[in-house]
Each structure stands twice: as structure tokens, then as C-alpha cells.
Amino acid sequence: MLRNRLITVLTFNDGTLFRTKLFEPDYRYTHNFVDSWSVDEIVMLDVTRDPSADKTAFYEVVTQFAKECFVPLAVGGGIRTLDDARRMMAVGGDKVVVNSGAVERPELITEIAEAYGSQCVVLSIDARKSETLDGGYEAFSHFATRATGKTPGEWAREGEALGAGEIMITSVERDGSLQGYDLELCRQVSDAVSLPVLGMAGAGNWKHFVEGVEKGGLSAVCTQNIYHFTETSIASAKKFMEKKGIPVRL
Amino acid sequence: MVKYCKTCLMPDTRPRIVFDADGVCNACHTAAEKATIDWDARRAEFLDYVERFRPEDGPYDCIVPWSGGKDSSAIAWKLKFEFGLNPLLVTFSPLMPNDIAVHNREEMLKAGFDHVMIRANQKVSRHLSRRFFIERGDPKIHWNAGVNSVPVQAAVNYKIPLIFYAEHGESEYGGRVLSEEHRKVRDFAEVLEHQIGDDPYNWMDDVVEEHDLAPYLYPDLGEVEEVGVKALYFAYFFRWSMKENYDYIKDKIDFQLAENGRTDGTFTNFDSLDDKIDNLYYHMQFVKFGFGRAVRDACRMIQNGQMTREEGLELARKYDAEFPATYHDEHLDYLSLSEAEFQETVDKHRDPKIWDQQGNQWVLRNPVE
Numbered sequence: 349m350l351r352n353r354l355i356t357v358l359t360f361n362d363g364t365l366f367r368t369k370l371f372e373p374d375y376r377y378t379h380n381f382v383d384s385w386s387v388d389e390i391v392m393l394d395v396t397r398d399p400s401a402d403k404t405a406f407y408e409v410v411t412q413f414a415k416e417c418f419v420p421l422a423v424g425g426g427i428r429t430l431d432d433a434r435r436m437m438a439v440g441g442d443k444v445v446v447n448s449g450a451v452e453r454p455e456l457i458t459e460i461a462e463a464y465g466s467q468c469v470v471l472s473i474d475a476r477k478s479e480t481l482d483g484g485y486e487a488f489s490h491f492a493t494r495a496t497g498k499t500p501g502e503w504a505r506e507g508e509a510l511g512a513g514e515i516m517i518t519s520v521e522r523d524g525s526l527q528g529y530d531l532e533l534c535r536q537v538s539d540a541v542s543l544p545v546l547g548m549a550g551a552g553n554w555k556h557f558v559e560g561v562e563k564g565g566l567s568a569v570c571t572q573n574i575y576h577f578t579e580t581s582i583a584s585a586k587k588f589m590e591k592k593g594i595p596v597r598l
Numbered sequence: 599m600v601k602y603c604k605t606c607l608m609p610d611t612r613p614r615i616v617f618d619a620d621g622v623c624n625a626c627h628t629a630a631e632k633a634t635i636d637w638d639a640r641r642a643e644f645l646d647y648v649e650r651f652r653p654e655d656g657p658y659d660c661i662v663p664w665s666g667g668k669d670s671s672a673i674a675w676k677l678k679f680e681f682g683l684n685p686l687l688v689t690f691s692p693l694m695p696n697d698i699a700v701h702n703r704e705e706m707l708k709a710g711f712d713h714v715m716i717r718a719n720q721k722v723s724r725h726l727s728r729r730f731f732i733e734r735g736d737p738k739i740h741w742n743a744g745v746n747s748v749p750v751q752a753a754v755n756y757k758i759p760l761i762f763y764a765e766h767g768e769s770e771y772g773g774r775v776l777s778e779e780h781r782k783v784r785d786f787a788e789v790l791e792h793q794i795g796d797d798p799y800n801w802m803d804d805v806v807e808e809h810d811l812a813p814y815l816y817p818d819l820g821e822v823e824e825v826g827v828k829a830l831y832f833a834y835f836f837r838w839s840m841k842e843n844y845d846y847i848k849d850k851i852d853f854q855l856a857e858n859g860r861t862d863g864t865f866t867n868f869d870s871l872d873d874k875i876d877n878l879y880y881h882m883q884f885v886k887f888g889f890g891r892a893v894r895d896a897c898r899m900i901q902n903g904q905m906t907r908e909e910g911l912e913l914a915r916k917y918d919a920e921f922p923a924t925y926h927d928e929h930l931d932y933l934s935l936s937e938a939e940f941q942e943t944v945d946k947h948r949d950p951k952i953w954d955q956q957g958n959q960w961v962l963r964n965p966v967e
Contacts, residue, residue, distance in 0.1 A: 363951075364951055367795075369614075369791070374613065374774070375613045375614065375795070376613070376887075376949065377886075378886075378947060378948070378949050381734070526787075526796075527787070552797045553799040553800050554799070573795070573796065574795070575796035576800070580733070580803060581733075584800070584802060588802075
């Protein structure tokens with residue numbers, strides 16, 4: 349049976365672990381308490397804004413992390429070329445997450461998929477509510493500052509055709525909130541593709557994880573809340589999900 | 599590289615604090631704006647709220663979340679004796695109650711107030727304190743939830759819609775101000791996301807059952823709306839200063855101060871006296887973010903024009919790093935930790951970007967100057 353995954357998402361600003369709210373770094377923390385055993389997967393994203401910033405600090409933290417990590421590690425932030433992806437793999441990533449780079453040059457997805465396989469490419473889509481597009485959402489890039497003119501479902505379908513192995517959908521408006529996932533947005537994307545969809549932004553309590561799977565059609569539920577990263581949190585969240593009938597790895 | 603505010607001493611490691619292009623923090627801007635506020639108009643707005651929201655019947659006009667400290671006691675006193683309202687004082691018990699605050703609360707009650715206090719199940723409370731201290735370097739996460747939910751629970755149970763909180767921390771002390779309205783009306787989603795950071799519903803485990811979380815959970819939103827709860831910040835309507843609150847209340851009651859003339863880690867003796875765990879709480883702030891209780895207190899006084907930056911800097915250098923020794927043995931007992939476990943936990947919370955380990959010493963990489 350295919351189990352649903354619980355994923356920890358860590359966002360780093362210049363090598364420092366930060367929680368974000370509405371896409372701005374908000375609360376810094378040490379990563380000493382991130383459990384990399386009982387969670388199903390970890391995503392590490394470099395959210396440093398300055399495109400010319402030195403990425404060394406981020407690479408170092410990924411390398412450190414990869415040494416003690418027993419679950420798949422997806423790494424992203426600022427990937428524009430196959431070489432960038434290669435570098436992310438070299439420092440410890442098992443797969444890469446692409447976003448703005450794929451919007452600028454969609455063939456990036458194909459290049460990485462051909463080099464490493466589709467299972468190594470996660471297409472991350474940041475979406476805002478839209479009053480003009482059908483479905484009511486629009487995909488954005490560049491830290492959610494640049495509109496793509498596409499609905500998240502359209503862009504996810506294109507990504508699938510180009511060779512992406514997974515889609516990660518993030519609601520910009522819910523980032524850093526504890527109000528639950530944007531289930532309508534998750535549902536639109538999971539209906540649009542046959543790939544596993546990872547839902548992100550808004551996880552406040554464990555009921556939201558269950559809703560994400562049941563109503564949002566998510567294959568994996570992500571949390572970026574630093575308070576959900578510890579072993580006790582993850583173990584009890586998974587127990588809760590199992591009790592509600594969601595298949596998880598305990 | 600940690601940056602410090604040019605006009606006070608606050609570093610940019612304080613969660614959510616916003617600095618302008620000149621390197622001045624948003625708390626300093628809030629303080630500067632106070633000179634331009636039409637306080638008479640704010641007072642009129644306050645009276646208007648009271649008129650509109652005080653219940654038509656029932657003995658109480660409003661709720662004051664009350665620790666018995668200088669701030670909440672000054673608010674309660676003003677509401678009762680300057681505005682003629684009958685507030686119900688509501689306390690969520692400190693984790694480790696301090697006799698000083700027990701005395702100060704009793705002095706207030708002798709002056710003529712009704713008081714309700716909830717003390718949570720201590721088996722659960724101690725368990726959560728220990729867990730949160732280890733995992734998050736903060737033994738008070740659940741207390742923060744309780745101190746926010748219990749006054750609203752009381753508002754629902756006693757059908758008293760109006761609650762007067764003290765000040766909006768994000769604007770007053772540095773943080774992210776979501777809107778002008780957020781300075782006036784308490785937004786409980788903001789409090790949950792900013793101050794507590796987690797939904798108490800997530801705290802069930804082998805020891806904690808769902809019913810154990812009752813003191814920490816916010817009441818059902820439908821019930822809150824039915825009563826029409828309106829939670830306001832007193833500091834929006836009346837100029838706020840912790841020093842002036844102290845000066846005010848000490849003239850009214852026999853207000854006792856910290857035992858040894860000042861509190862661990864700072865130069866003040868009149869602030870945050872009710873919970874022995876606070877001495878550790880503020881020390882952990884120093885460990886996690888690199889600024890301690892002396893910096894915190896000095897910033898507040900600098901912003902209110904009660905101290906120069908140089909004076910504050912001197913006090914910060916003298917006291918900020920001081921270990922909270924006064925109740926240390928009691929802290930270990932409360933948290934069920936050995937000295938070694940305690941030290942190991944503290945050091946795990948040090949951010950290597952802020953701290954440098956030199957031999958067996960931890961040194962701040964960029965101390966305030």
C-alpha cells in the first residue's frame with residue numbers, strides 16, 4: 349500500500365534556519381531539534397533573496413544535515429541550470445526542488461529528469477489567489493513576486509509532461525499561518541496531474557494533515573512549523589493520522 | 599552578523615522585528631509616534647468602546663487578564679477607581695508562583711476587586727514545561743497558550759464581552775505589525791501564530807490526553823461570537839510605560855519588589871515578578887537570540903526617554919549575561935532535569951551564528967555596542 353508521507357520543510361536564509369510568514373523570514377531557530385529519523389522526508393530550501401549571495405553557507409548546512417539524515421532529502425532554492433542541480437546533489441540532496449528556474453526555462457525540468465530520473469525532480473509551485481484566472485488561483489515565481497499567467501493546475505500539468513516526478517504546491521497567503529492548507533488549491537493541483545502532490549503552507553494542527561490527504565488529495569503533507577519538527581511531535585502526529593485511517597509509516 | 603537598533607539596543611535576532619533603512623527598529627518608531635498621538639481623542643474612543651460593549655446586566659463590566667504585576671494592576675486600578683467600572687480580574691496561575699506576587703495580588707484584592715484564578719493540572723503542566731524546555735528552549739509555551747485562552751474562556755462563561763489586555767508586544771517592543779487595527783484589537787490568530795507558534799491541540803502524547811488541554815485551548819469560535827467578545831489593548835488608548843505603571847501602582851498599594859534589590863539578569867526590581875520560571879525564560883531568550891533581560895528592560899526605558907542609550911548599554915554589559923541562579927535548584931526540580939541535562943539542553947539552543955565557543959566559554963560574536 350502506498351503510504352502518505354509527512355514532510356518537514358526547512359527554509360534557510362543565508363544558512364540560518366528561519367520560519368517564514370507570507371514569504372518573509374520571521375523566526376530563527378537552531379536545527380538541533382529537527383528529527384531526521386521518524387519523519388518521512390526532509391525538504392531544505394535556500395530562500396535567500398539576493399541572487400548574487402554566496403551559497404556556501406547553505407551548502408554547508410545541507411552537507412551537515414545529509415550526514416545525519418536517514419530519510420530522503422530534497423534540496424532547492426535558486427536552481428537555474430543542470431550544474432546548479434548537480435551541485436545540490438553533490439552536497440547531499442537525493443532530489444532537487446525547482447521553481448523560478450523552471451518558470452524561466454521549462455526545459456530545465458527535462459534536463460534534470462534526463463540526467464537523474466524524474467523521481468529526482470520536484471516542481472515547486474507558489475500560488476496566490478487570482479480574480480481573473482479560471483479556478484481562482486495563479487502560479488507565481490521569484491518568491492511569489494512574478495505572475496506566470498498560468499493556473500497552478502496548468503503549470504503542474506506542463507511540469508508533468510516535461511518530466512517532473514512530484515509537484516509541491518504552496519499557498520502564498522497561508523505561509524506561516526496555522527489555519528490549515530488551502531484545500532481547494534491542493535485539490536485543483538492533485539486533480540490536474542497523476543503525480544504525487546506535496547501540500548505546503550498552513551499546517552497548524554494534525555487535523556489539517558488529515559484534511560490535506562482526504563480533501564486536498566495530497567500524497568504528502570508538509571509542515572514548515574518549527575514546532576512540528578521534533579521526534580515527539582512527529583510520532584504523535586503520525587499516530588493521530590493513523591487513527592483517522594490515513595496509511596502512514598509509523 | 600547581528601545588527602542592533604541605532605536608537606535602542608535591540609538586535610535583529612528578535613523574532614519578526616523590523617528595521618528601517620536607517621537601522622532603527624519598529625519599537626523605537628512606535629515610541630516616537632506617541633508624541634504625535636492625540637491622547638484625548640484616544641480616551642474618547644476608549645469611553646465609546648466601554649459604552650458600547652459593557653454588558654447591560656450582570657455584575658461585571660469587563661475582564662482584566664491579571665498577573666498582579668505593576669502593568670495589569672495599574673490597568674485594573676484605573677478602570678475601577680478612575681472610570682468607575684467593575685472589572686473581573688482573571689489570572690492563569692504562574693508555573694512556579696512567587697510569594698512576592700501572592701502578596702501583591704492580595705493587596706489589590708484588599709482594595710476591592712473580585713478575582714478568578716485557574717491553576718492547571720500540575721502533572722501535565724510540568725510534563726509540558728520539561729518537553730518545551732528541551733525541544734524549544736522555552737518552558738512556558740503552554741503557559742503562553744493558557745494565559746491567552748483563560749480570560750476568553752472567562753468572558754464566554756461569565757458573558758462579559760469586553761477584555762482589556764495590556765499592550766501589543768509586536769508594536770511596543772519590536773515585531774511585525776500586521777495592520778493599524780492590530781495595535782488596538784487583539785487578534786487571537788496573530789497571538790497563536792506569533793507568541794505561541796503552535797496549536798495546543800498538538801500536545802497530546804503518552805501523558806497528555808485531550809481533556810488535559812482544556813486550560814490551553816481557545817473556546818469554540820461560535821461561543822466567542824455569541825458573547826461578542828471584544829479584546830482591546832489598554833496601551834492603545836493610554837500612553838504606555840512600564841516604569842510609569844510601577845510608579846502609579848506603588849502609590850496605591852504595598853507593592854513588593856524583587857527580593858535582592860534586582861532580578862537575575864537585569865537592573866530592574868519591579869517587572870515580571872510573579873513566576874520563578876521567568877528568570878530562566880529570559881535567560882533562554884539570551885541563549886537563543888543573544889539579548890537578555892537587561893537589554894529588554896533598557897530598550898523599554900530608552901524608548902520612553904527614561905534612560906540614554908549609553909546608560910542602557912552600560913547596564914546591559916553589566917547584567918545581560920548573568921546566570922539565573924536565584925531559583926536554579928527549583929527550576930531543575932520543576933523540569934526534572936539534572937544539572938548536566940540542563941546544561942546540555944541550554945547549549946543545544948545556542949545558535950552558532952550568534953555564539954562562539956572559546957574553550958569552555960560561550961562568547962557572543964557581535965555584542966551590542
